Amino acid sequence: MASLFTRRRAIAIIAAAAGLPLVRSAEPARAAADAVVWRGQALGAQATLILHDDNRSRAATLIAQVVAEVDRLEAIFSLYRSDSALCELNRVGGLAAPPTEMIALLERCRTYWETTKGLFDPTIQPLWALYAHHFSASGADAAGPPAAQLKTALTRIGFDGVRFNRDRIAFIRPGMAMSLNGVAQGFITDRVVNLLRNAGVTSSLVNMGEDRAVGAKADGSPWSIGLASQEDSLKADAVLEIVDQAVATSSAAGLHFDGSGRFGHILDPRTGTAPQLYRRLSVVAKEAATADALSTAMSLAAPQQIPDMLAPSDEASVDLVTMSGEHLRFGMDG
Template sequence: MSPHLSRRRFIGVTAAAAGLGLVPFGLAAMADAHLVTWHGQAMGAVATLQVHHHDRAVAVRLVERSLAEVRRLEAVFSLYREDAALVALNRHGILVAPPPDLVALLAECRRCWELTQGAFDPTVQALWTLYRDHFSRPDADPSGPPAPALREALDRVGFGPVAFDANRIVLPRRGMGLTLNGIAQGYVTDRVVDILRAGGIESSLVDMGEPRAVGSRPSGEPWRVGVADPEHPELVGDVLEATDRAVATSGAYGFHFDRDGRFNHLLDPRTGTSGRLYRSVTVLLPTATAADALSTAFSLLPPEDIRHTIQRLGEGQVHLLTVSGDAVMLQA
């Protein structure tokens, strides 16, 4: 497997209690406020948390609670930790007494699956495994996996019959697996927002893989969120304003299974092929969970279906960059 470009994941929190102005990173805080900063790793990415508060002890507690929550959720949603609940589910096909957060996130998966008529589907893990294994071989056919193998993988895709409640989660077919990589970062972002708000934070920009603006900036202006340039993902291609909105972007540039870039991570659960409709799709919605999931699904849908979906939602804004370079904005 040879990724062309990895999706950049910078995890950050910049938060201020009501009435406090934010100060530039690395400078001393205002005389009446305390700045507590933490650097490290979270959700597999470089992370920075900054919290400003009149009471330094409160700021420290908010940072500690946020980090504890991120680490707790990593132990639920990770595909790579042997002790993760999701790994146990995929290994055995059943999970008894599942963590409540896993059940809650699967309920949101169901909602997004229904909204998009199956375009968002966490059971695409079987397809991911197929492409990963195929292109990991030194003699891999550059045209992709053989048709019989693709059909076999598609037989293990389909969220409809997955059963879950507070007592158990059951995958109905042998060899099925779930991936929550298209929604979990948004969920973690929303949980950190809940912690900050409970601690009195009313102005914040939280990014656990998908940014969410809490309120406006202390100046009263909207937060400004950069969107990656699909041709040069390390650069900002557009800047969007957000107040009490999450911003999530998906694009084929994020990850490629093959060196030539023909097969990307946006796998269509209906066909098993990679999405190629757009260079990038950016979604603005009140929660990062929904924005994260729908930016993935919308990458596989034509504009008329996207418009229909956000009309059903009754809210949201979608920015499409087509393969020809045209910018299209859809709004509920």
């Protein structure tokens, strides 16, 4: 049975080194006795790292390196740490001597913004803040924020209003702010994968909010990734088998601003609306950052628009379920 890893509920690394057997389990506590296991917090969620290695000291050192790297990157990209580089940028509208990782991610964001014709846009934060503020107020209008406030928020959105180079990042319009939540977890997943590979790990499944496989499982078979629209679902509506690929899933059901479930967290940067076109949309790509960004953007696109967003160089494909229950695939066999 495939495990259902979700963006907010599970963060894990299950890895084998030196050709040792690899246990794929939904219950990290049942890891084999020879495994080194770490449990704690990462990216605001419970995390479990399991590494199988005949040298336990080496395994413990590698896990410590992973934990330190995740913490370092979270200090750059997190919206929930007031001392992060991103929060500083949003507070003052500019950032001098930005971390090189932030510039690297913004360069990727520009590519995704262009590829999706603006459906992926990190400057969505003012719109997110408007919805969050509106529905947190007592007696909030169930119809959503007033049209005038939506119009004002939309004037602050647009990745073309972000200027950046290795020396500085700046917003060119007042009131702009960014959220990297739609891509940073994938970016961090990719960084952890690189760290593991450089340490000689050849078989691993990494989940830092998105899944990415290093090679196949230790027995040579593909990794199985279960897909579901609900975070607490115990049953997959589809199972993907991957080797050296990443999978990211977006679903409006993941978070709602309102109690009725009318306004989901996937917001259209062009209109300010919260369309719910799909029960879930999953993207498979070579890198987790690409899968992460595209799954968000494609959730706002009609099915006929999706193939145009699949760049051949990314070897990306899509598996989705519409709100009516129709199961569609693009760029996949079958």
